[in-house]
Amino acid sequence: MSELLQFLFSGVTVGAVYALVALGFTIIYNASDVVNFAQGEFVMLGGMLTFAGSAAGLPLLLAAVIAILATAAMGVLMNKLAIEPARGAPVVSLIIITIGASIFIRGGTQLIFGKQIHTYPSISGDTPIRIMGATILPQSLWVILGAVLVFIGLWLFFTRTLLGRAVLATSNNRLAAQLVGINTNFVMTLSFALSAGIGALAGVLISPITMTSYDVGLALALKGFAAAMLGGMGNPKGALVGGLLLGLMEALTAGYLSSQYKDAAAFIIILAVLFFLPQGLFGRKSTERV
Amino acid sequence: MSEHLLSIEGLGITFGGLKAVDDVSFTVRPGEIVSVIGPNGAGKTTLFNMISGIYLPGRGKVMLGGEDVTGLSPNLLAQRGMSRTFQNLQIFQSMTVLENAIAGYHLTERGSVLADLLNLPGSRRRAAAAAEGARALLTRVGLDRAADREAGSLSYGALKRLEIARALALSPKILLLDEPAAGCNAVETEEIDHLIAEVAASGVAILLVEHDMKMVMRISNHIVVLDHGEKIAEGDPATISRDPAVIAAYLGTDAQTASETETADAQG
Amino acid sequence: MKLSSKHVTLLVLLALVAISPMLFPSGYYYRVGALIFVNAFAVTGIVILTGYAGQISLGHAGFAGIGAYACALAPVHLGLHPALAAVLGALISAVLAWLVGRPILRLKGYYLGVATLGFGILVSMVLNNERQLTGGPDGMEVPDLGLRGVLKDWGLDLSNGQFWYFFSGICLLIGAWLALNLYHSPTGRALRALHGSEIAARVVGVDVAREKLKAFVISAVYASVSGSLLALQNKFITPDVAGFMHSIEMVTMAVLGGVGSVLGAVFGTAVLTLLPQVLTAFGEYEQLILGLVMMLVMIFLPAGLLPSILRKLRGAEA
Structure with missing residues (x-):
C-alpha cells in the first residue's frame, strides 16, 4: 500500500510537469494550429536561467521571476521571427520550423552555459514528508501546487476575462474573430508568451528535483506532446488529464514492471487510446465539409 | 418503364439536434435526369453526401440496382457504379x-x-x-x-x-452532379447542359442539384423539391413550377425565375 | 526525343554518382558521399510517404533500426549472409509497418505524428535496453558484406571508401528508379490523389486506407534498407540509428530539399549531410547554425530548396 502510494506521489509530480508542458502545447495550438516542438526548451530555459541568475548572486525568487519573464520574451520572439512569417505553411514545414527553433535554443544555451548539469536549492528544503508510510519531497508539493494554480488561473482567464474569451474565439474561428475586431496577431503573441512562461515555471519548479542541463528539453517536449495528444490536442482539460495519466503510467510501470520500459508503457497506452479514440480522450470531433 | 436504378427510402440525418434532412424518398431510372432543388440550406448537399457515402445516414435506406448500399463508403459505391462531383471543387x-x-x-x-x-x-x-x-x-x-x-x-x-x-x-451507372453550372457563364452553362443531356441519353441516370432554374426546368425529367430538409413536392418541371408550396418556399425572386422559365419553355 | 522528367532525374543522379569522385580532394570524401547516398535512400522512402501520399511519420528511424540490427544480429544468431540479413530486415520492417500502419493510418496530421513517434521510440527503447542481444547503448559490431573481396578477386580493387561510395550510389539509383516508376504509375496517382483530396479520391474508387498502407510499407522498406546499408558500411551500429533525431533528420532532409520530388530530396539530403561536416569548422556554433538553417529555409523557401532554386532559374531565363 505504501509502495503504491509512493509510486502515485512520483507519478503525480512528473505528471504535473507533463501537464504543464502539454498545456503549453495546447495554448499555442489553439491560437495558431501549430504544434510547437520547442515547448520543452522553454522548460529547460526556466531551470537554466534560474540557476544562472542565482549563481550570479540574485535571490532565488527574483532569479526565478526573471527566468520566467525572459523565457516568455523568448516565446514572443519565436512567434514573431519564426512562426508568423511562415503562416499557412504545411504541417510538416511547421514541425521542422519548431524543431529548428528547438535545436537553435538548445545550441545557444549550450554555447552560453556549457554542458554541465545544474541544480539549485528547493523552496522549502529537502526533508521528505512522510504520509502513510510513503514519502514526498516538499518540492514535489510545490510542483503540484504550481500546476494546480496555473490550471485554475487559466480557467479563470479563459472564462472570466474578455481577453481570455478573445483567445478562445480565435481558436474557434480565426476569421470570425478577426471580423468581430479581435486582434488575432496579439492573441498569438500572448499565447506564445503564456505558453513559454508556463513552460519556464514548470522548469523552475522541477529542476531542484530532476536537475537541469541544456539538453533536457527534447524529452520533455516529446512527453508533453504525447500527453497533449492523449488528452486530445487543443483541450486544456485534456492536457491536464493526459499529463497526469502519462506521469502515473510511467511511475507505475517503472515501479511494478521495469524502469527501462516506463516510456514504452506510456506510448503503448497512447497508441491504444488513439486506436479507439482517434481524437484523443477529449478531442474535438471534426466533420468533413464538402 | 425500366427498373429503378437508385431508390432513396425515407433518408434522414440530424446534426446537433437539427434535422438537416428528414424522411426524403424518391427514385431515379437509368437515362433519367432527376433534379433536387430547394432554397439555400434546404439540405440538398447533405442529401447528396448521404447518398454518396460521405455522411452516414441517421435513418432510411439507399438502394442502388436493387442492393442496399446505405452507409457504404464512397470507394465501394464507386465500384457499384456511382460517381459524383462537388459543389466546392475537389480537384487534385x-x-x-x-x-x-x-x-x-x-x-x-x-x-x-x-x-x-x-x-x-x-x-x-x-x-x-x-x-x-x-x-x-x-x-x-x-x-x-x-x-x-x-x-x-x-x-x-x-x-x-x-x-x-x-x-x-x-x-458510372448513376452520376451525382452538385451544382455543375455554379459560377459558370452562359456559354459554359450551355455546354454543361448539353453534356448532361448527352450523358443521360447514353443511359446514365443523373441526379442533379442546381440553382440555375432555367437549366433545371430545361433538362430535368423529374424534380424533387426540398425545404428545411423535407420533400415538399415532386413531379415533372411543368407541375413543379405551378406548385403553390414550391412557389411559397422560394418566396419572390426565385419563384419568379421559375415561372418565367416556364413561360419561356411554353413559348420555346 | 524529349526526355521525360523521370529520365532526367535518373541521368542527373547517375552523373552525380559517376562524376563527383573526380572532384574529391581525398579519400575521406568517398565516405561522406556514401553517407549521403545511404541517407538519400531512406529519404526517398519519405518522399513516397510524405511527398506523394501526404502522410507524416516521426518514427521512420525505427525501421532503419530494424534494418541495421538485422544485419548485426541475423548473421550471428541465424548464420545468414549479411545481404540476406538485410532482406530479412526489410521483410520484418514491411510486416511490422503493415501491422502498425493499419490502425494508425486512420489518424490525421499530428495524431499520426505522435503515433509514429511512439512506434519509433518503442523500437529504439528495445535496442537500448535488450543489452544481451544488442549491446545496449554501446552498440555492436556488424559483419562484413564480403562483396568488396569478391570484386577484388575479379580484379576490381576498390578502397573501402570507394566501394561503399559506388555500392550505395547504385542502391540509390535503383531506389530512385523504383520511386519514379511509382510516381507515374496507377498506385502513385492514387497516392497523389488522396494527398490532394481524400474525399475526391474515395469518390473515384480509391481505397484510401489501403493505399496509405502501401505507401507506409514501401517507405518502411526504404528506411530499413538504408539502415542495413549504414550498418554494413560502418561495420558498427548503435541504437542512435533508430532514435527520434534520426527520424526527424529524414523528414527534414526530404522537406528541406523539396518533398515532392526524388531529386529535391537527394539535394536536401546532401545539404543536410554536408552541413554538419562544414559546421564542425564552427565548433560550438554547430547546433545554433543548424537550427537557424532549418528555420530559414522553411520560412523563406517553404516549397524546399530545389523547387525554389529551379523556379528562380526559370524566372531568370524568362
Whole structure:
C-alpha cells in the first residue's frame, strides 16, 4: 500500500510537469494550429536561467521571476521571427520550423552555459514528508501546487476575462474573430508568451528535483506532446488529464514492471487510446465539409 | 418503364439536434435526369453526401440496382457504379489536368503495386489505356488542349468540367452532379447542359442539384423539391413550377425565375 | 526525343554518382558521399510517404533500426549472409509497418505524428535496453558484406571508401528508379490523389486506407534498407540509428530539399549531410547554425530548396 502510494506521489509530480508542458502545447495550438516542438526548451530555459541568475548572486525568487519573464520574451520572439512569417505553411514545414527553433535554443544555451548539469536549492528544503508510510519531497508539493494554480488561473482567464474569451474565439474561428475586431496577431503573441512562461515555471519548479542541463528539453517536449495528444490536442482539460495519466503510467510501470520500459508503457497506452479514440480522450470531433 | 436504378427510402440525418434532412424518398431510372432543388440550406448537399457515402445516414435506406448500399463508403459505391462531383471543387490541384482525368480510371487501371514499382509492361498497359480514355474524355468536355497544365491553374468553369470528366471516367451507372453550372457563364452553362443531356441519353441516370432554374426546368425529367430538409413536392418541371408550396418556399425572386422559365419553355 | 522528367532525374543522379569522385580532394570524401547516398535512400522512402501520399511519420528511424540490427544480429544468431540479413530486415520492417500502419493510418496530421513517434521510440527503447542481444547503448559490431573481396578477386580493387561510395550510389539509383516508376504509375496517382483530396479520391474508387498502407510499407522498406546499408558500411551500429533525431533528420532532409520530388530530396539530403561536416569548422556554433538553417529555409523557401532554386532559374531565363 505504501509502495503504491509512493509510486502515485512520483507519478503525480512528473505528471504535473507533463501537464504543464502539454498545456503549453495546447495554448499555442489553439491560437495558431501549430504544434510547437520547442515547448520543452522553454522548460529547460526556466531551470537554466534560474540557476544562472542565482549563481550570479540574485535571490532565488527574483532569479526565478526573471527566468520566467525572459523565457516568455523568448516565446514572443519565436512567434514573431519564426512562426508568423511562415503562416499557412504545411504541417510538416511547421514541425521542422519548431524543431529548428528547438535545436537553435538548445545550441545557444549550450554555447552560453556549457554542458554541465545544474541544480539549485528547493523552496522549502529537502526533508521528505512522510504520509502513510510513503514519502514526498516538499518540492514535489510545490510542483503540484504550481500546476494546480496555473490550471485554475487559466480557467479563470479563459472564462472570466474578455481577453481570455478573445483567445478562445480565435481558436474557434480565426476569421470570425478577426471580423468581430479581435486582434488575432496579439492573441498569438500572448499565447506564445503564456505558453513559454508556463513552460519556464514548470522548469523552475522541477529542476531542484530532476536537475537541469541544456539538453533536457527534447524529452520533455516529446512527453508533453504525447500527453497533449492523449488528452486530445487543443483541450486544456485534456492536457491536464493526459499529463497526469502519462506521469502515473510511467511511475507505475517503472515501479511494478521495469524502469527501462516506463516510456514504452506510456506510448503503448497512447497508441491504444488513439486506436479507439482517434481524437484523443477529449478531442474535438471534426466533420468533413464538402 | 425500366427498373429503378437508385431508390432513396425515407433518408434522414440530424446534426446537433437539427434535422438537416428528414424522411426524403424518391427514385431515379437509368437515362433519367432527376433534379433536387430547394432554397439555400434546404439540405440538398447533405442529401447528396448521404447518398454518396460521405455522411452516414441517421435513418432510411439507399438502394442502388436493387442492393442496399446505405452507409457504404464512397470507394465501394464507386465500384457499384456511382460517381459524383462537388459543389466546392475537389480537384487534385498539384496534378495535371490529364492526371486528374486519369485518376477517374483508378478502378480499371489499378493493379499490383509491385508491377507499378518495377514499371512492368502490365502496369504500363493499364496506365496507357487509362490515359487514352482520359484524353478522349477531356476532348469531350473541351479540355484536351489544357491536358498537360497543372489543374490548379485552370479557370473555375474549366475545373467544373474537369470534375465531370473525372466522374465520367468511372463509366458510372448513376452520376451525382452538385451544382455543375455554379459560377459558370452562359456559354459554359450551355455546354454543361448539353453534356448532361448527352450523358443521360447514353443511359446514365443523373441526379442533379442546381440553382440555375432555367437549366433545371430545361433538362430535368423529374424534380424533387426540398425545404428545411423535407420533400415538399415532386413531379415533372411543368407541375413543379405551378406548385403553390414550391412557389411559397422560394418566396419572390426565385419563384419568379421559375415561372418565367416556364413561360419561356411554353413559348420555346 | 524529349526526355521525360523521370529520365532526367535518373541521368542527373547517375552523373552525380559517376562524376563527383573526380572532384574529391581525398579519400575521406568517398565516405561522406556514401553517407549521403545511404541517407538519400531512406529519404526517398519519405518522399513516397510524405511527398506523394501526404502522410507524416516521426518514427521512420525505427525501421532503419530494424534494418541495421538485422544485419548485426541475423548473421550471428541465424548464420545468414549479411545481404540476406538485410532482406530479412526489410521483410520484418514491411510486416511490422503493415501491422502498425493499419490502425494508425486512420489518424490525421499530428495524431499520426505522435503515433509514429511512439512506434519509433518503442523500437529504439528495445535496442537500448535488450543489452544481451544488442549491446545496449554501446552498440555492436556488424559483419562484413564480403562483396568488396569478391570484386577484388575479379580484379576490381576498390578502397573501402570507394566501394561503399559506388555500392550505395547504385542502391540509390535503383531506389530512385523504383520511386519514379511509382510516381507515374496507377498506385502513385492514387497516392497523389488522396494527398490532394481524400474525399475526391474515395469518390473515384480509391481505397484510401489501403493505399496509405502501401505507401507506409514501401517507405518502411526504404528506411530499413538504408539502415542495413549504414550498418554494413560502418561495420558498427548503435541504437542512435533508430532514435527520434534520426527520424526527424529524414523528414527534414526530404522537406528541406523539396518533398515532392526524388531529386529535391537527394539535394536536401546532401545539404543536410554536408552541413554538419562544414559546421564542425564552427565548433560550438554547430547546433545554433543548424537550427537557424532549418528555420530559414522553411520560412523563406517553404516549397524546399530545389523547387525554389529551379523556379528562380526559370524566372531568370524568362
